[in-house]
Amino acid sequence: MPTRRALLIASSYGGLQGPPNDANMMKSTLEPFGFMITKCCDANATRDGILQALKRLAAEISIDDSVVVYYSGHGGIVESPLLEGQVTEGTNTTSPWRYQFLVPVDYHMSTPTDFRGILDIELSMILRSMTETIKNVTVILDCCHASRMVREPGLGDLAVSRSVPAVRWHDITKLASVLESSEYRPKGIYDEENSPFVCLAAAAATETAWEYRNSGGRWCGAMTEALARVLSDCRGHLISWRASLFRISELIKITFPNQRPYLTGKVDRHHFSLSESLTDGFHILNEVDAAVIQAGSISGVLAGNTYSIMNHGARTANTREQLAEAHVMEATSFRAVVHLKFSQPGITRLPDGGAIAFLKESVLPKWPVEIPPGIPWLEALVLGSRFIKLQESKDSGFTFATFHLQSNVIALHTKHGVEVTTTPVDGSQEGRLNLQRAVEQLARAQHLQGLKNDIEEEYLHHKTLIEFGILENSFSRRMIRDDGTDSLVENSYTFIRLTNGGSETVYITIFNINAVGKISRVSRIYGVELPQGRSEVILKRKNPPTGIQITWPNGVSRANPLEETLLFILTASAVDLCHLATPVQHPPPHRLGFSGLEKLTWCIASGCSRNANAVDDESILRYSTHRIVFNIMPDST
Known part of the structure; x- marks a missing residue:
């Protein structure tokens, strides 16, 4: 047996x-x-x-x-x-x-x-x-x-x-x-x-x-x-x-x-079994009140995603034979209720045996947050967000941020316990909007910190040396290690040195992400152009040499060190990624030649969905990322 x-x-x-x-x-x-x-x-x-x-x-x-x-x-x-x-x-x-x-x-x-x-x-x-x-x-x-x-x-x-x-x-x-x-x-x-x-x-x-x-x-x-x-x-x-x-x-x-x-x-095998999933699509069935995809959040089927519905036997989606477009209205762990928009006139129902749903547009997962009970406007704020969701039992133990009720004040804390902002429970609409902006900015920053290119066809292989150091009296004092173990004192003046040891020009866009999620662009709009063999030092001002000052976030306690991140996005051609530093509420502009990187970063910035189809060869923008994580120590003087 x-x-x-x-x-x-x-x-x-x-x-x-x-x-x-x-x-x-x-x-x-x-x-x-x-x-x-x-x-x-x-x-x-x-x-x-x-x-x-x-x-x-x-x-x-x-x-x-x-x-x-x-x-x-x-x-x-x-x-x-x-x-x-x-x-x-x-x-x-x-x-x-x-x-x-x-x-x-x-x-x-x-x-x-x-x-x-x-x-x-x-x-x-x-x-x-x-x-x-x-x-x-x-x-x-x-x-x-x-x-x-x-x-x-x-x-x-x-x-x-x-x-x-x-x-x-x-x-x-x-x-x-x-x-x-x-x-x-x-x-x-x-x-x-x-x-x-x-x-x-x-x-x-x-x-x-x-x-x-x-x-x-x-x-x-x-x-x-x-x-x-x-x-x-x-x-x-x-x-x-x-x-x-x-x-x-x-x-x-x-x-x-x-x-x-x-x-x-054997990645398509079911858990501890020899049976496999034979398609990238999911089974969708007619049920009593709605059509339901037979997969849910466990498999990445999220509320807000859009799917192309195809007949059984299809291996991929194609517009000509598409039965319908399905928009996910609600998703549990293993089921997703969808709204169907049929592609052919006269069809109002899926085949009795169901069909196959292929991902067309995807949203980023929402981060789970904890809120105190009995505050309807705060619950509505979370439910209406594109970036966060109420923590469910399936998320217990995995909390992104917490709203605490303290003496009739709502305080937002990061997962590290840093207090970001507060507003009175019975405060103004503007105070509530500021609270929403703060938590959604944290969420954007969390997505951006995890940015990585996993698509080999779009990956930029490079030989760029990236260095980050402290500047004192116009001279380099010491370099900051990039393994997350190093620190500097608040108000230190810093510099970034980039050296291209490869054979092609690279463009480097640099962002600073602080402990409360603020994203600041450090480089020029289209990044730093770095031809083969070139080196460039990034300063606030070059004559006289003045470094980039690392400051403590406004209103944040100085009781403990804070984490800060420098994110470097290296691309094979110039690209404008300014939307990452300026929160937007609308989807990306519709234009030809939109690269996978631009789709993803617009999704991070806006919370809107992105087209999940492969990028055509002419729109491929090769890119990779590098990050330097460090601690800021409070100045005791």
């Missing part, structure tokens, strides 16, 4: 406090799915202990079993100094230049001849041997490999990254060469195209994943907490990993806008 087995590995190396809690959280999440749980935690999570636990699992499985391998702890990365020995044939790298690894509790015992980490290819070898017996394998890794040991600035000591400092290339070459020369030569666990299993990772190779103390006071991995919520909500429903990634990412970004989970392998 088929058995569901889960191996939960938790390594608290380096002072992490969350892994044991993560393992318990996953145990509670997976047991209702029928999984038999085996733990490898604490002192047992050594290199040998983890490998032996994996091998025992591989020996126990039978052909129809399903397996979950879960890891919580630190990750690490090692790269060859000069990409030495790398040979690329098509998409296959015959000699890897980068290895990622897991960090067991005895990692500190590594020597030049005895590496105590577990390489990705080593783990992949065991997992792929499992898939020779069974096909239903899911791997979940709540760690990161970004070679950073940092604290998230806005949360201080309440958040820690899950990576260890980089190791030297020669430390792992002996182990790697043995594995690479084996008869069964594995590919890395993150091999996207040919992986026989599902792999969900907390972040991409060069990005950061976080553990933090959650609203219940317990340390946990940000991804594990979000994943546990989504899996529990989805139990009993056929939801693919690809679809549920939207909701997992949405929950993570409420607290960590820069962390993005990473999914590879």
Whole structure:
């Protein structure tokens, strides 16, 4: 009889406090799915202990079993100094230049001849041997490999990254060469195209994943907490990993806008199943009072989205054969009620067997906020917003901002506890509008901080060096690290230095995002034009040299440091992104040649929907982003 087995590995190396809690959280999440749980935690999570636990699992499985391998702890990365020995044939790298690894509790015992980490290819070898017996394998890794040991600035000591400092290339070459020369030569666990299993990772190779103390006071991995919520909500429903990634990412970004989970392998499989979703569309049916898409917010079907309705059998949408256009009026976790506008005269109803809904226009997810009970105008303010929503039970523990009632005054606080603004409960309409503007500005800033290009065809590969430093007496005093660990004192004068080491001109638009969500453009309207080999220093004034002053936000308490972000948007051609710094209430202008970046940033600025169809080749604007996060310390003088 088929058995569901889960191996939960938790390594608290380096002072992490969350892994044991993560393992318990996953145990509670997976047991209702029928999984038999085996733990490898604490002192047992050594290199040998983890490998032996994996091998025992591989020996126990039978052909129809399903397996979950879960890891919580630190990750690490090692790269060859000069990409030495790398040979690329098509998409296959015959000699890897980068290895990622897991960090067991005895990692500190590594020597030049005895590496105590577990390489990705080593783990992949065991997992792929499992898939020779069974096909239903899911791997979940709540760690990161970004070679950073940092604290998230806005949360201080309440958040820690899950990576260890980089190791030297020669430390792992002996182990790697043995594995690479084996008869069964594995590919890395993150091999996207040919992986026989599902792999969900907390972040991409060069990005950061976080553990933090959650609203219940317990340390946990940000991804594990979000994943546990989504899996529990989805139990009993056929939801693919690809679809549920939207909701997992949405929950993570409420607290960590820069962390993005990473999914590879059999991404269209339903949770812990071999069955798959065979289309990018969703089933839509006639019900008693309305047509209903048989998917909801878990899968990214949000109120405000628009869908093209096609007959069964369609693989994509096309205007000529479209049955109707559906606008989502209301969405729960798994259902979305729509208003239909039929495309052909005389048709007033969908086919009895239903149809397929393909995304046409999308809105950004709304951030959940808490409000005190019994204040109708405040509830109406939230319900009428394009950017925020009332926190529901499915959002509990994931709060973007809070409205507190204090002595007949409504105070808006960020997720970090910073008081942004206040207004009397029985105050003027203008006071209420100011409150709405403040919370919606916070929401825009949160979306902007998470801006990242995930579309390879539109990605700008560049070699631009971005530096940020403090200026004193017209000279550079020190550089600010870009890993989120650095700080400066309020009213410091700063400069930005940009150097283009690539072969093509880049344009760089720079924004400053402060602790209360104010977005200020630092660069010129169309960005800084930086041809090949050029360098430019950004100052407030160049003669005499005067830096850009970093000031404390008006009206904000100086009791604690504040988080601030510099966001750099690098593009292959000049583009006007000024709308990001000036809140707008209308959709973008209708014109030809509107790029994906412009659509997305207008969506962030206005809260309006954007066309989800692919951009034509002539409208592609290649871009990428870079951010420097730092703390502002109050001036004690």
